[in-house]
Structures are given as C-alpha cells and as structure tokens.
Amino acid sequence: MNKNKTVTTVIIANGRFPSHPVPLSCIREAEYIICCDGAANDFIARGGVPDAIVGDCDSISEENKIRFADILHPNPDQETNDLTKSVQFCVENGRQEIIIVGGTGKREDHTLGNISLLADYAELAEVIMVTNWGIFTPIHSITEFKSYKGEQVSIFSIDPKKLTTHNLKYPVEGRILTNWWQGSLNESLGDSFSIDPEGRVIVFQAYKQ
Amino acid sequence: MNKNKTVTTVIIANGRFPSHPVPLSCIREAEYIICCDGAANDFIARGGVPDAIVGDCDSISEENKIRFADILHPNPDQETNDLTKSVQFCVENGRQEIIIVGGTGKREDHTLGNISLLADYAELAEVIMVTNWGIFTPIHSITEFKSYKGEQVSIFSIDPKKLTTHNLKYPVEGRILTNWWQGSLNESLGDSFSIDPEGRVIVFQAYKQ
Structure with missing residues (x-):
C-alpha cells in the first residue's frame, strides 16, 4: 500500500x-x-x-x-x-x-x-x-460534481468532441463546443451536476461571491 | 467614406x-x-x-x-x-x-x-x-506580425485545424495543436514572424520584461 x-x-x-x-x-x-x-x-x-x-x-x-x-x-x-x-x-x-x-x-x-x-x-x-476565483477540475469521463443551486460553472473542451450536461441551467446535449466561451457562464441547478464528455474537458466552479 | x-x-x-x-x-x-x-x-x-x-x-x-x-x-x-x-x-x-x-x-x-x-x-x-502582460490578436488567414528577436509568442488554436509558423524558434509545420499549451511559449527569431492557419487562431505577444 x-x-x-x-x-x-x-x-x-x-x-x-x-x-x-x-x-x-x-x-x-x-x-x-x-x-x-x-x-x-x-x-x-x-x-x-x-x-x-x-x-x-x-x-x-x-x-x-x-x-x-x-x-x-x-x-x-x-x-x-x-x-x-x-x-x-x-x-x-x-x-x-x-x-x-x-x-x-x-x-x-x-x-x-x-x-x-x-x-x-x-x-x-x-x-x-x-x-x-474558483476550482478547475479536468475530466475525461462522466463525472458528478458536488454543487449548490446557483453555483457558477464553466466548461472548457480541450478536444473537439461531444459532451452532455445534467442539472445545469443551460443544458448541453451531445454537442461540440466550437469555441472556449460556449461552455462558460453556466449555473448549477442544485446539490450536484454532472458532465458526460467524449473527450477531455476542464470544469471551472467559481466561489460564491 | x-x-x-x-x-x-x-x-x-x-x-x-x-x-x-x-x-x-x-x-x-x-x-x-x-x-x-x-x-x-x-x-x-x-x-x-x-x-x-x-x-x-x-x-x-x-x-x-x-x-x-x-x-x-x-x-x-x-x-x-x-x-x-x-x-x-x-x-x-x-x-x-x-x-x-x-x-x-x-x-x-x-x-x-x-x-x-x-x-x-x-x-x-x-x-x-x-x-x-501583452497583446492578443485573432487571425484566420496568413498574417505577418511585426516583432523583434526574442519576443515571447504564444499561439492558441480555436479550431482543431492545421497551422504553420514562419520565423519562430519552435516551428509548427502543418500541424494541429491538440491542447492549448502546445502552441504556447514560442519565441520570435527576428523583425517579423508569420502564422498561416487553416482555422481560427489567437496570437499572444508578451511585452518585453
């Protein structure tokens, strides 16, 4: 061990x-x-x-x-x-x-x-x-994040591949983000959200202001 | 006019x-x-x-x-x-x-x-x-930049498409940058450099320290 x-x-x-x-x-x-x-x-x-x-x-x-x-x-x-x-x-x-x-x-x-x-x-x-300002987490497979209603969340795709979000205010459904800003300024709807990416993704969770 | x-x-x-x-x-x-x-x-x-x-x-x-x-x-x-x-x-x-x-x-x-x-x-x-810290310039076709030997230059591809550089220390030749950092921390070799991208690219030129 x-x-x-x-x-x-x-x-x-x-x-x-x-x-x-x-x-x-x-x-x-x-x-x-x-x-x-x-x-x-x-x-x-x-x-x-x-x-x-x-x-x-x-x-x-x-x-x-x-x-x-x-x-x-x-x-x-x-x-x-x-x-x-x-x-x-x-x-x-x-x-x-x-x-x-x-x-x-x-x-x-x-x-x-x-x-x-x-x-x-x-x-x-x-x-x-x-x-x-917040926390960046890299993921490459479906991942659940602890959150709270109203948490500011931004998603950045490194690979030009599809991703799907769950429990975010502006859902992304099997779509490729074609510019960095396109996954930014989203918001959590509750105690958790999840992201299911086909490629590498970096998730940003901003601190409560 | x-x-x-x-x-x-x-x-x-x-x-x-x-x-x-x-x-x-x-x-x-x-x-x-x-x-x-x-x-x-x-x-x-x-x-x-x-x-x-x-x-x-x-x-x-x-x-x-x-x-x-x-x-x-x-x-x-x-x-x-x-x-x-x-x-x-x-x-x-x-x-x-x-x-x-x-x-x-x-x-x-x-x-x-x-x-x-x-x-x-x-x-x-x-x-x-x-x-x-410097200047960001977006380009989408071959572009020449005024420069000086030793200028710190970083290149960020928005689209996953090939690009070629001229007169930079670490040349990129018809290659796709598959992560943001891959085009960063380059350096100009003289009074100018140029970038020939097939997609959208953002170029950063750092100020002299």
Whole structure:
C-alpha cells in the first residue's frame, strides 16, 4: 500500500501567489508542499517552508539555494515547464492527489497553458487547480460534481468532441463546443451536476461571491 | 467614406482595470471610450469620462446612471455578455478598429471566455486585446506580425485545424495543436514572424520584461 496515497500535496506554481482564503488554506493544510522554482523565493519570503523545490532552479536566490540545498530537485528539461516537472516529481514519488495553486494571475498565455495542462496531468494523477476565483477540475469521463443551486460553472473542451450536461441551467446535449466561451457562464441547478464528455474537458466552479 | 474608420475605439471590459503603461496609454490616447457596464463605476472613480456605457446597466451606480444618462446604452440580451454587446455597439456605429482593455485578470473563466471571443469578433471588426502582460490578436488567414528577436509568442488554436509558423524558434509545420499549451511559449527569431492557419487562431505577444 502506498502510504502517500491520501497525503495532500500542494504545488505552488509560478503565477500570482494566492490571496483568497481557499487556496491559502490548501497551502496551510498541505502535508507536502512543492514549490515550482520561480515561486520559491516568494513563498519563503512569506515565511513558508517548502518540502521540495522543482524546476530549472535558475530563478531561486543564492541564499535559498544554499539554505534549501537538500530539497532542491533541479530538472533542466527544456521541453516542459516547471509545473509539469513538479507534477512529474509528484507522480514519481507516489503522490497521486495534487492541488495546484498559484497557476494563474500573471501572463495570460501562462494561465491558459497551465489550465490546459490539467487535461494532460489527469492521465497521471488526480489533479485540481485552486485559484483566487474558483476550482478547475479536468475530466475525461462522466463525472458528478458536488454543487449548490446557483453555483457558477464553466466548461472548457480541450478536444473537439461531444459532451452532455445534467442539472445545469443551460443544458448541453451531445454537442461540440466550437469555441472556449460556449461552455462558460453556466449555473448549477442544485446539490450536484454532472458532465458526460467524449473527450477531455476542464470544469471551472467559481466561489460564491 | 466612413469617418470613424481610423478612429481608435477602446472598450474597457469588466476584468481587472489595467495597470501596465501599454493599456493605460491606449485609454489615454483613445478617441472614443466605451465602458462595459461593470467597468464604468471604476473608470469614472479614477477620473475617466466614457463616451458610451454599454451592457445590462445593472451594475452602474445610481449617481453615475443619472450623471451619464445621455451615454447609457442598455442592452438586456441575456445570451451575450457586456463585452460582446460593446463590440456589437461599435460595429453598429461604424467603429471597425477596436482595442479591448481590462478583459482579463479576474475570474479565469471570464478571462478564457473574453480571449476566445476575439475569434468571433474578428469576423465583425479589427479587434485586439491589450492586457497588462501583452497583446492578443485573432487571425484566420496568413498574417505577418511585426516583432523583434526574442519576443515571447504564444499561439492558441480555436479550431482543431492545421497551422504553420514562419520565423519562430519552435516551428509548427502543418500541424494541429491538440491542447492549448502546445502552441504556447514560442519565441520570435527576428523583425517579423508569420502564422498561416487553416482555422481560427489567437496570437499572444508578451511585452518585453
């Protein structure tokens, strides 16, 4: 039995450091925290102590490089970004339940890239992204989400394939979403909703305002 | 001849109000400023004076509703968002060159929606989105971009169709990008680059850091 199976691992990515209580509590309650290289200086300056630092290790300060030498895991691969390296590091170490924070809020192309990478990570582990505005969950088969009446829900298709929704205000029935916005700004009708996709889909649930 | 043809129109969307000099100078130099309903209070509080306010007009303050009654253009359509209503308003008034600012930086599903809507707007007008991090340009046929060596460029396919790039560090040759991140984090090799897409594509050029 893998003793890490139920340990909550949080990856702090290179985007804007979280300010919302939900991602902040994920960090506070994490049993294991991985900092992407570019996020490490900031997290440490805020008093955080990472369990691992993963990435190119070219943006971490000399001081932190010495102080955290034991937990540095440099990975110079030019083909993948620090977030992907961190997810791979988790998987290699049997960490199968991963929460990503700090994945958005800076360069929008990084935001789009990091969100869409969730669809790839979903093949390796159980991964969600928790932002200052809500939670992204990648799915590739019928999935039920806990919800509440009025929850704001957006659905983004990565693959151009049909999907069907249940218990959302604007139902989608066996239709292909041909632009990203087409599945956005939907709303839950009750305690749960479900999505039945033929391809890879990323679901966003916004926090209550 | 349409006298508005060369007038720069700026739409201030409902996202985070710009802080970077590039979008701020767009606002300063605009000959006509449209505020999406939800952005109006903020823009006015900063000393701005919009030429038109477009949207549901349910988020504008009572005070501003009275002060700006002459330039309010309420549009209650539930099927489109305030940004789309503002673009439609431009097109109806012969404004064919549009810069959108404030389109990102809050809820990520709104960010994704607003960016992807550029592909739809491109059928109606010449539209770009200027953010705190760079510029998004929607294209649907071969397009050359002014650039500089080392410029960070990301390409997002809206349609699952082939595209080819020229003068980018990581060339794409007649390939379909099957996830958003696959065209991201590219780099210009010189004074210009071009993209030849078979479908709709959105190009991001990051500002020099």
